[in-house]
Amino acid sequence: MRTEIHPRFANQPSLDRAEAIVRSCVHCGFCTAVCPTYQLLGDEADSPRGRIVLINDLLETGRVTEVHETHLDRCLTCRSCETHCPSGVAYTDLLDIAKGLMLEQPARSKPAILGRDVLLRLLKWQPLMRVGFGLLRRLPTVVRRRFNLPVIRTSARGSGKVGTLPIEREVILLGGCIQSAATPEVNEAAAALLEVAGIGVNSIKREACCGALAYHLGRHDEGRADMRRLIRQIEQAGDTRQPIVSTASGCGISLKSLPKHFEADDPDFTRATAIAARVVDVSELLIGENIAVAPSRVAFHRPCTLKHGQGLGDELAAWLTQCGLTLIPLVNPPGCCGSAGTYSLLQSEMANSLRERMMTSLTEHAPDVIVTANIGCQLHLSSGTEIPVMHWLELVWQQYQLGLSRG
Numbered sequence: 001m002r003t004e005i006h007p008r009f010a011n012q013p014s015l016d017r018a019e020a021i022v023r024s025c026v027h028c029g030f031c032t033a034v035c036p037t038y039q040l041l042g043d044e045a046d047s048p049r050g051r052i053v054l055i056n057d058l059l060e061t062g063r064v065t066e067v068h069e070t071h072l073d074r075c076l077t078c079r080s081c082e083t084h085c086p087s088g089v090a091y092t093d094l095l096d097i098a099k100g101l102m103l104e105q106p107a108r109s110k111p112a113i114l115g116r117d118v119l120l121r122l123l124k125w126q127p128l129m130r131v132g133f134g135l136l137r138r139l140p141t142v143v144r145r146r147f148n149l150p151v152i153r154t155s156a157r158g159s160g161k162v163g164t165l166p167i168e169r170e171v172i173l174l175g176g177c178i179q180s181a182a183t184p185e186v187n188e189a190a191a192a193l194l195e196v197a198g199i200g201v202n203s204i205k206r207e208a209c210c211g212a213l214a215y216h217l218g219r220h221d222e223g224r225a226d227m228r229r230l231i232r233q234i235e236q237a238g239d240t241r242q243p244i245v246s247t248a249s250g251c252g253i254s255l256k257s258l259p260k261h262f263e264a265d266d267p268d269f270t271r272a273t274a275i276a277a278r279v280v281d282v283s284e285l286l287i288g289e290n291i292a293v294a295p296s297r298v299a300f301h302r303p304c305t306l307k308h309g310q311g312l313g314d315e316l317a318a319w320l321t322q323c324g325l326t327l328i329p330l331v332n333p334p335g336c337c338g339s340a341g342t343y344s345l346l347q348s349e350m351a352n353s354l355r356e357r358m359m360t361s362l363t364e365h366a367p368d369v370i371v372t373a374n375i376g377c378q379l380h381l382s383s384g385t386e387i388p389v390m391h392w393l394e395l396v397w398q399q400y401q402l403g404l405s406r407g
């Protein structure tokens, strides 16, 4: 497809990239069948191929319409299309560019724009999030169910002093802004398990956001500013050889992709590249460790950011089994649970439909617990089931302690 970029977008460096990505799509349609929104709605405009055509239209006309916003807003950025595209189309990069353009000249109403701004401010306001999630935990389950709110269960608090090896190396463990407010037990479990494996943990005080929240809403400058802040904090956190460990797969993919958010002549491009090269998902450190846990029947939900974003999940599943957990097979697992960052808040109807489909698959064989690897998925899934939903780190730590207590 040949794109004649509208003069309104002249001199925007990202537009050359957008044009190249649009051109790389050969319209084969292999991606449509694996796109969760196309599966749900059956509309070509809600498929990856249809969205690429819409973005091409936006680039050529220089005008954002409600049609562009409707169908591009519905995209989950799950990356399933990228995983299955034989031509290597960098779809999410293209969507990010389009979101920036949609923000410059929006078709949506002023209240809708304001609503998005307020949502972003609230989500990034750490003290408020801590208080909010603290109150949420205290609400009776019946109230949380009535209002479709997440159910956060308090899991075993971490202490890695039982059966630990001597500390032989150290890492920087990132808290993640929403995760550290909603489920601090996840990082406590991570720290405890890493200590069990002989890995010491350093953390960052008042850790900045990784930038994903703002960036994926099209606020590229704000997202980049968050990234620059976090880059500086990490650089000041000590030894530059220490791996940087993420326990939320959404933050992990954002950090591993840091360099692509900076132009090559940006002074922070090299720093972002150096930081990204050190980022690992916590599973990449723990897999291979000999950790035996008490048994439990588990449905393992693989977040898109782990599976498609980081190409991880299979080895983790094998390791969880090796630890002593029984991973039950999932029946026709759909692509995405519908969480997708702010998606579950901005597109709640679609998100709830996707969650229902995911729940049918996860609960078919009545597991004791559902585990996932990302805070957004954990909160979203937990609001749709009576079965406990945990981060896999919480479960492994809980069952490890249970195993020790049983001798």
Ligand code: SF4
Pocket: 024, 025, 026, 027, 028, 029, 030, 031, 032, 048, 049, 081, 084, 085, 086, 087, 088, 089, 091
């Ligand atoms: S699979 Fe790739 S090349 Fe084919 S239509 Fe989808 S994005 Fe385009």
Ligand code: SF4
Pocket: 034, 035, 036, 037, 038, 046, 047, 048, 051, 074, 075, 076, 077, 078, 079, 080, 081, 082, 091
């Ligand atoms: S990122 Fe996911 S929802 Fe968006 S077009 Fe690709 S497959 Fe569909």
